[in-house]
Each structure stands twice: as structure tokens, then as C-alpha cells.
Amino acid sequence: xxxxxxxxxxxxxxxxxxxxxxxxxxxxxxxxxxxxxxxxxxxxxxxxxxxxxxxxxxxxxxxxxxxxxxxxxxxxxxxxxxxxxxxxxxxxxxxxxxxxxxxxxxxxxxxxxxxxxxxxxxxxx
Numbered sequence: 862x863x864x865x866x867x868x869x870x871x872x873x874x875x876x877x878x879x880x881x882x883x884x885x886x887x888x889x890x891x892x893x894x895x896x897x898x899x900x901x902x903x904x905x906x907x908x909x910x911x912x913x914x915x916x917x918x919x920x921x922x923x924x925x926x927x928x929x930x931x932x933x934x935x936x937x938x939x940x941x942x943x944x945x946x947x948x949x950x951x952x953x954x955x956x957x958x959x960x961x962x963x964x965x966x967x968x969x970x971x972x973x974x975x976x977x978x979x980x981x982x983x984x985x986x
Contacts, residue, residue: 869923873950878937879908881944904946911949921954 870876881904892899912922925948933945963969 869950869952870925873923873952875951877911877947877949877951878933878939878945879904879947879949880939881946882942883944884942901944901946908947908949915951916957919953919957920951921957923950924948925950 881900883900886893890900892903908924912924915922928948930945933939933948934941939945958965961971964971
């Protein structure tokens with residue numbers, strides 16, 4: 862785990878903190894009326910779109926998962942009611958992995974497609 866490159870926060874030319882202000886728009890917001898978490902899902906989709914566009918331009922994106930939200934709130938002045946969705950490091954890299962880095966480094970094997978797609982319901986154990 863320690864061998865994974867985590868210095869991106871300091872070496873990346875661009876760091877992006879993606880947030881979601883769940884109070885924006887008031888109590889009734891189209892798309893969030895019946896599922897309160899739709900704003901969070903939309904924010905995550907925006908992160909993925911950014912990642913895919915960056916990758917197409919040869920820009921690497923790293924999603925930092927090792928941080929304390931309260932530290933980030935203090936450093937960036939993020940109010941308590943705003944959700945921190947992602948902390949990203951962006952920049953040009955020497956090489957882009959052809960498969961996920963965790964798989965390439967032996968941290969975790971990729972799951973088979975058959976093991977994650979279910980037809981007509983969740984399989985019984």
C-alpha cells in the first residue's frame with residue numbers, strides 16, 4: 862500500500878476539490894424530490910466525465926481517498942453543510958496505465974464481468 866504514489870497532492874499542477882451543496886435550490890429540487898441522493902450521484906457522474914475527458918487529452922487524474930474531511934474543510938473554508946465528494950489531482954503524466962493501477966500493481970484483481978452482472982435478481986448465496 863505504501864508503495865502506491867500518493868505524492869500527487871504536492872506534485873500535480875492542479876488539485877480539484879469537488880463538492881455538492883445539498884441546500885442549493887431549496888427543499889424541492891427537480892430530480893431530488895423522490896431520491897435525496899440524486900445530487901450526489903450527479904456530482905460523481907460529473908467527476909467521471911471530467912476524468913474521461915482528461916484521459917482523452919493525455920491528462921492523468923488521481924482520486925485521493927486518504928484525507929480527513931475536517932482537515933480539508935479547514936484548509937479550503939468549506940462550510941459544514943457542503944459535502945466533499947472528491948479530491949482530485951490532475952496533470953500530465955509520463956505513462957497512462959492500460960488497466961487500473963491497483964490491478965497493475967497487484968493490489969486487487971479485476972472482477973469478472975459475469976460476477977457483477979445479474980439477470981432477473983440478485984443471485985442466492
